[in-house]
Amino acid sequence: MGDWREGPPLLHDRLWEVKARDRHYLFVCSQNKLRSPTAEQIFADHPGIETLSAGTNHDAETPLDDEMLRWADTIFVMEKTHRSKIQQRFRSALGGTRIVCLDIPDDYEFMDANLIALLHTRMARFLPRTPSA
Template identity: 55%
Template sequence: MPRVLFICSRNRLRSPTAEHVFSTVPGIETDSAGLAPDADCPLSADQIEWADIICVMEKRHRTQLAQRFKRHLSGKKVVCLDIPDNYQFMQPELVALLEKRVSGHLR
């Protein structure tokens, strides 16, 4: 069962939406976190170690992730979804974009 971790900046809009959307997919476990110091759920090394696939929303998130958690990323698949911070939680356009960009990585 793949474990998918979704990461954005503050864990308020994009990554919680992704966690919610994919939590209903059979055979997949999800979690989400943020990289900013004021994130609702700040990213931890334990979350990275738990994950099989890590989906970041922007290229800068991938860079920050590599800088802060490099030693925990060995063997992890890190995917950049290229989804800007222009959406609200569970906004239909965000959900559609997530479904389009994430689904191929879950096979």
């Protein structure tokens, strides 16, 4: 008799893959120049998620809009003020989308090593685990 691990993937592995494809993470800061694009970039290749970033300010590199909010399964904001702005300006587009505040101050440059380390720490519990090999 063959090894039980041979053959098609286990059902829970296939379900994980289906769920993982559906995870859309939107990272938001004020200007979309430093923190949120760093987060978008460092998590872009993480298995099981797709990432976008935007800014709450009207003159942001990529201003936040209704379509992005509807796309997102979870919105990660850098500061509580970002959450408040989103809730005030985009209430109808939010639906029941969860907003998580990462509490990351505007003290970092784009792709700053300390910012990357902090993002990894704050995001660890939200990142899907990859199936064991």
